[in-house]
Amino acid sequence: MLGKTANGLFWMYRALERAENTARLIETGQRIALTRMGASDEEWRSVLQTAGTLDGYIADHEKVTKDAAIDWLLRSRDNPSSVLCCVEQARMNARTVRTALTGEVWEAMNGTYMRVKEVLARKVGERDLPQVLGMIRQRTGLVRGATHGTMLRNDIYDFARIGTFLERADNTARIIDVKYYVLLPSVTAVGTSIDNVQWETILRSVSGQGGYRMEYGASSEPRDIAQFLILNRRMPRSLSFCAHKLRDNLGFLGSDYGERAPSFAKIDHIDRAYLSLDIDAVFDYGLHEFIQKMLLLLGDLGRQIEVDYRFYE
Amino acid sequence: MNDQVYFDEMLGTEGTVRRPYQPFNTWFEGEDPKHLRAKQREAEDLFRLTGITFNVYGRAEAEERLIPFDIIPRIISGREWQKLSRGIEQRVRAINAFLYDIYHGQEIVKAGRLPEQMIARNDAFLPEMIGMRPPGGVYTHIVGIDLVRTGPDEFYVLEDNARTPSGVSYMLENRETMLQMFPELFSRNRVQPVSTYPGDLYNSLAACAPEGLGRKPTVGLLTPGIFNSAYFEHSFLADEMGVELVEGHDLRVEDGRLCMRTTLGYKPIDVLYRRVDDDFLDPLTFNPDSTLGVPGIMDVYRAGNLTIANAPGTGIADDKAIYSYMPEIVEFYTGERPLLENVPTWRCSDKESLAYVLDNLKELVVKEVHGSGGYGMLIGPTATKKELAEFRKKLEARPGNYIAQPTLSLSTVPIFTKSGLAPRHVDLRPFVLVSPKGINITPGGLTRVALKKGSLVVNSSQGGGTKDTWVLED
Numbered sequence: 001m002l003g004k005t006a007n008g009l010f011w012m013y014r015a016l017e018r019a020e021n022t023a024r025l026i027e028t029g030q031r032i033a034l035t036r037m038g039a040s041d042e043e044w045r046s047v048l049q050t051a052g053t054l055d056g057y058i059a060d061h062e063k064v065t066k067d068a069a070i071d072w073l074l075r076s077r078d079n080p081s082s083v084l085c086c087v088e089q090a091r092m093n094a095r096t097v098r099t100a101l102t103g104e105v106w107e108a109m110n111g112t113y114m115r116v117k118e119v120l121a122r123k124v125g126e127r128d129l130p131q132v133l134g135m136i137r138q139r140t141g142l143v144r145g146a147t148h149g150t151m152l153r154n155d156i157y158d159f160a161r162i163g164t165f166l167e168r169a170d171n172t173a174r175i176i177d178v179k180y181y182v183l184l185p186s187v188t189a190v191g192t193s194i195d196n197v198q199w200e201t202i203l204r205s206v207s208g209q210g211g212y213r214m215e216y217g218a219s220s221e222p223r224d225i226a227q228f229l230i231l232n233r234r235m236p237r238s239l240s241f242c243a244h245k246l247r248d249n250l251g252f253l254g255s256d257y258g259e260r261a262p263s264f265a266k267i268d269h270i271d272r273a274y275l276s277l278d279i280d281a282v283f284d285y286g287l288h289e290f291i292q293k294m295l296l297l298l299g300d301l302g303r304q305i306e307v308d309y310r311f312y313e
Numbered sequence: 314m315n316d317q318v319y320f321d322e323m324l325g326t327e328g329t330v331r332r333p334y335q336p337f338n339t340w341f342e343g344e345d346p347k348h349l350r351a352k353q354r355e356a357e358d359l360f361r362l363t364g365i366t367f368n369v370y371g372r373a374e375a376e377e378r379l380i381p382f383d384i385i386p387r388i389i390s391g392r393e394w395q396k397l398s399r400g401i402e403q404r405v406r407a408i409n410a411f412l413y414d415i416y417h418g419q420e421i422v423k424a425g426r427l428p429e430q431m432i433a434r435n436d437a438f439l440p441e442m443i444g445m446r447p448p449g450g451v452y453t454h455i456v457g458i459d460l461v462r463t464g465p466d467e468f469y470v471l472e473d474n475a476r477t478p479s480g481v482s483y484m485l486e487n488r489e490t491m492l493q494m495f496p497e498l499f500s501r502n503r504v505q506p507v508s509t510y511p512g513d514l515y516n517s518l519a520a521c522a523p524e525g526l527g528r529k530p531t532v533g534l535l536t537p538g539i540f541n542s543a544y545f546e547h548s549f550l551a552d553e554m555g556v557e558l559v560e561g562h563d564l565r566v567e568d569g570r571l572c573m574r575t576t577l578g579y580k581p582i583d584v585l586y587r588r589v590d591d592d593f594l595d596p597l598t599f600n601p602d603s604t605l606g607v608p609g610i611m612d613v614y615r616a617g618n619l620t621i622a623n624a625p626g627t628g629i630a631d632d633k634a635i636y637s638y639m640p641e642i643v644e645f646y647t648g649e650r651p652l653l654e655n656v657p658t659w660r661c662s663d664k665e666s667l668a669y670v671l672d673n674l675k676e677l678v679v680k681e682v683h684g685s686g687g688y689g690m691l692i693g694p695t696a697t698k699k700e701l702a703e704f705r706k707k708l709e710a711r712p713g714n715y716i717a718q719p720t721l722s723l724s725t726v727p728i729f730t731k732s733g734l735a736p737r738h739v740d741l742r743p744f745v746l747v748s749p750k751g752i753n754i755t756p757g758g759l760t761r762v763a764l765k766k767g768s769l770v771v772n773s774s775q776g777g778g779t780k781d782t783w784v785l786e787d
Contacts, residue, residue, distance in 0.1 A: 003574045004563050095364070095539050098548040099558050103363075110364050155576065257577055309576040313562060 003310030005097045006159045010311070012093035012109075013147075013163035016140050019086035019116075021171040023136040025051055026073050028204040030129060033066060036197050044069035050178045050205070053081050070129070075120040083136055087116045090143075100156045108146040112139040155256055158249040162305065165249070169242035170298050175205050176229055177291045183222040184287060199225055206237040226287065227279040239294060240275040246301070247271055253309075261308035266301050270294075320464045320724045321736050322387065333388040333785055336501045341385075341734075349384065349729060352494050356382050359493070365486050365549075367542050367773060381778035382487060383728040384494070387739060387760040391505075391787035397460070397468060397743070398754045400652035403643060405456050405745050405752055408475055408630045410646035412452040415629055416442045426641045435635075436683065437628030439591065441598055445615055447624040449521040449749040454586070454622035455514070456745040457481075457758075460653075462724040469656045469721065470639070471740060475631040476623060477588050480759040480779075481744050482546035485510060485553075487781040488757075503786040505756035511553035513746055513753050514586075520748040521620050522583045530583035532556040533573060535564075537589050537605045542774075547588050557582075561589075566609035571619050584620040585610075591625045633682045633716050634660060656721060662713040670717040671708060674701055677717040678769075679708065692769060694720055723769055726780065728762060738763045740771050741782065756784035 029047040036043075045064045048054040056079055057064070057072050075084040091113035098106060116136060124132050144164075151157045176183070182198040199220045203209045208228065215232065216224045232238045247267045254260035274294065282290050306312065318326055323334045330338045357379060360366075366377040389397075414420050415438070421427045432438050457478030459471040488507050492499060515532065522530035536547035538560050551558035563573050564582070572579035587594065593603040598611040613619045629635065635642075637658035643651040659666035659677075670677060679691040691704045708715055725736035743758035760780040761771035771777040 001576050002557055002559065002563050003576055004560070005557075006576050092539065095544070095548070098364075099552040106364065107362050111362055114361065253576075310574050310578070313574065 001100070001155050003312070005100050006155070006309045007306070007311035008093040008097035009100060009156060009159040010163035010166075010305070012090045012097065013160045014167040015086040015090035015093065016109075016143055017164050017167040018081060018171070019083045019090065020137060020140040021168070022051055022073055022081060022083050022086065023133045023140075024207060025205055026070055026129075027133050028201055029066075029069070030133075031204060032197060032201055041065050041069075046178050048073070050174050051081055052174060053079050071123055074124060074132075084116065084120045087113055087136075102146070102150040104146045104150045105143065108139075108143045112143055115139060153252075155253055158253050158256070159309075161249045162246060165242040165245040166298060166302055166305075168237055169239055169246070170295065172206060172229060172237050172239055172242065173291050173294050173298065175202060176226070177288070177295065180287050180291060183226050184283075202229070206235075208235060208237065211235055223279055223283070226282065230282060230290075231275060231277070231279055240271075243267060243271045243275050250305075261304075263301060263304040263308045266297070266304050270297050270301065317722060319722050319736065319738070320462065322462070322724050322726045322739075323734075324727075324736075325465070333390040333393075337386065337388060337498065340498060340501060346733065350731075353384050353729060356384060356490050356494060359490055360486070363486065365482070365545055367545065380483065380773045381764060382490065383762060383764075383778050383780050384491070385727050385729050385734065386491065386498075386781045386783050387726045387741075387762075388502075388783045388785065389757075391785050394505075394756055394784040396466075397653075398756075400468070401458050401743060401745060401754055402752050403647055403649065403652050404458060404470065404473070404639070405453065405747060407639075407643040407646045408456065408473060409450075409452050409747060411642050412475075412624070412627055412630050413446075413450065414646070416626065417444065421642070421645050424645065426645050427635075427638055431635060431638070432629065435629060435632060437626070437632050439626035439629075441611060441615075442624070442626035447521075448523045448617065448620045451521050451622075451747050451749065452624040452627050453630070454518060454521060454624075454747055456747065457742045458653075458745065460741045460743070461656075461721055462739075462741070463722050464724075467654075469654045471656060472633070473631040473636065473639070474742070475627045476590065478742070478744065479543045479546055479588075480742055480761075481510060482549040483779050484744065484755070484757060484759045484782065486549075487759075487779055491781045502783065504783045505786055507755050507757050510744065510755045511550060513755070514550065515554040515556070517746040517748040517750070517753060518584050518586055518620070518622055520750050521622065523617055523620055526583060531581060532584045532586065533559045533582040535559055535561070535585055535587040535589050537593070541588075543588065550586075556586075561603075561605045561607055564607040564610075566607065566613055569613060569616060569618055571607065571610055571613050582619070584622065586622045591628060594621070594625060633680055634662070634713075637716060656718045659717040661708060661715040661717060666717075667708065667712045670715075671705060674705060676720065678720055679704060679715050679717045682714055682716060692720065695767075695769075720769065726760070726762065728764065728778075728780075735766070737766070738769050738771065739780070757782040 025047050029044055032043055041064050044066055045054065048057050048069055051073060060078055061068050072079050073082055076082045077085065079085060091109055094101060094106060094109045116139065119132055119135065147160060179198065179202050202225060203212050206229065212228055215228060228235055229238055231240045233240055235241055250264045250267055254264050320326055323331060325331050360379050360382060366379055415432060422429050422432065453475045455478060457474035457480065459474065460468050461471050462468050484507055518532050519530050532554065534547055534551040534556055536544060536558055538544065548558055557573060559573050565572055565579065567579050570581040571585065572581050589605050592600045593605040595606050595608065595611040596603045597608045614621055637660055639655050640651050659670050661667045661670055675693045677693045681689045691700060723738040726739045727734035728737045739760050739762045741758050741760050744755050746753040760782040761777050762780055763769060763771045764776060764778045
């Protein structure tokens with residue numbers, strides 16, 4: 001496979017995952033705004049921060065308002081992480097790697113692009129927002145489903161998965177990074193429930209409310225939520241789950257290509273040294289410091305993958 | 314010119330349905346136009362979803378456009394096709410012999426059948442190719458011959474495309490679309506398949522690999538990238554052939570071979586089907602500013618370690634000034650009378666011809682010798698006074714840059730419009746594959762149709778559309 005193709009697949013699926021995550025963040029922000037008494041536009045500041053685009057937003061706007069934040073996240077051309085830009089980027093990469101994709105994946109991707117472009121051509125009113133966000137989630141899910149159902153399990157698929165899970169891990173880490181103080185036992189004594197709205201925000205941002213209840217019951221304790229998001233091996237958006245998938249796929253590449261690349265050693269280290277711990281150890285390390293470290297390591301891993309598989313000249 | 318009678322391929326000149334179209338016509342008359350209109354829209358949705366689009370140069374607002382597709386097939390009988398394909402084969406054989414000769418002994422010049430200046434003073438002639446024999450002796454691996462028809466048995470070659478002819482993906486996708494929308498039509502008509510093309514292309518390219526490889530050759534398709542107007546076609550063909558689609562920055566020369574950057578390091582390519590013009594192929598040999606090609610690729614080629622398809626320098630054979638000599642060329646190399654006619658052509662470099670052209674500008678089509686895509690041409694009968702005056706000046710300033718041809722009474726084929734069938738002018742580009750194993754012509758080709766009433770310009774960049782082209786099994 002061409003290095004360029006590996007690069008295109010990696011970024012196609014990264015961008016797709018990011019579009020979906022951004023849609024989910026908007027959904028959560030809107031939900032909080034509608035259900036919490038006295039919710040202020042400041043909540044959107046943390047949504048923007050989680051999406052990693054607060055600086056860009058501030059450079060462009062005087063203050064944080066709900067309407068402007070939603071528009072920025074959904075369809076701004078100045079925000080490279082907006083849903084519109086991500087879907088365009090995913091589709092452009094898909095065109096570049098068209099020969100590596102099945103016809104069904106390409107059509108799902110192209111159809112998603114056409115629909116998203118049409119719907120986001122104009123500002124989305126509050127009334128249409130739930131439907132639009134739902135459509136984005138469904139459409140990106142369609143691409144993932146076509147990928148899952150029709151692609152050979154070869155190196156093409158591995159790079160697609162690596163892009164997906166690196167982005168997802170990054171996203172989950174950023175959610176925790178922005179809200180980490182809510183989870184700190186020093187702020188709320190162990191055993192007490194944290195602010196309902198705050199934990200709801202966190203769980204909703206990862207579509208994890210139902211899963212959390214199944215695993216931990218109805219009460220929400222900071223340590224359980226942290227455990228769920230960081231170390232739970234069954235939660236498909238937890239750091240540990242993502243790291244495992246990354247490790248698996250980098251491992252498949254290693255056996256396919258007959259040699260393990262340095263990136264495999266890196267993910268192996270991340271998994272062993274940081275994600276096989278007890279949640280107490282994470283809090284001992286410092287939740288904030290831990291997440292910062294994870295973000296750093298994930299960024300480093302991404303760069304190593306680029307080098308190992310010759311994404312660029 | 315509007316009172317002129319054109320030959321309609323469905324209705325002839327008398328208005329009775331010609332034989333190849335009879336089963337189709339019976340079907341068509343039983344169809345509800347409303348249903349067909351819905352099918353026309355369905356076809357467009359299908360094309361858009363599949364991404365069968367082309368990029369228009371210099372137009373930001375609509376960067377990807379569909380080439381309009383018309384659902385009425387263009388139908389050619391097996392007998393008509395047989396005759397055509399014999400003529401095409403003869404012509405393509407002659408083109409390859411001509412190219413070999415031009416880059417070796419130049420016997421045709423020595424024999425006085427072609428003036429030397431046609432070669433020496435021609436930008437399409439590449440001195441780098443002198444004395445070089447391409448692997449398998451093949452110059453034009455892929456050729457598209459543009460044909461027009463003026464009567465039941467009158468076909469003319471309008472243009473030879475011996476560089477990097479495009480449009481074959483439309484031939485294939487048009488058929489796929491028709492099969493999906495009107496399967497019943499294919500039960501009623503025995504249409505010769507076109508779907509073998511990608512496999513034939515692959516085999517034909519592989520058969521031209523450098524000799525003595527001792528392993529299965531690796532084929533790559535070189536594209537200028539996703540912003541090129543024909544990118545869809547490039548990715549489509551690479552996909553269908555199961556070969557890598559590469560760009561200049563994926564390639565480099567290593568140990569005397571052309572190599573592509575894979576996830577496992579650099580791996581050699583043996584046959585490069587390039588969709589990049591000669592000029593951009595190698596910045597060390599040709600245009601030094603090119604980033605689309607590969608520095609040093611020409612050295613690999615000259616050392617015999619790579620097949621480039623088509624070979625560099627084939628443009629000398631499809632140049633519009635050379636075109637006027639094609640009847641002589643065919644005769645010189647095959648020893649036979651040409652089976653396909655050339656359109657009579659005035660070379661404006663010739664004084665008498667220029668005088669004639671200037672006197673009859675309003676009746677003629679004037680083309681740039683090196684132009685393509687329907688740009689920079691004058692269609693006398695439909696041109697405004699201002700356009701005529703401007704062209705007159707251009708002709709006087711650089712006569713050698715132009716040729717002129719009579720406006721042919723191009724045949725028409727009906728298209729489906731809101732008010733039913735309406736005749737529109739068409740041309741035909743069959744695709745020809747050449748390898749040491751022989752010449753392979755896919756039955757059919759790309760029919761381009763001028764969608765505007767009365768228009769003779771079929772180019773997609775100028776509002777033309779396409780049709781599925783059927784060759785029947787008689």
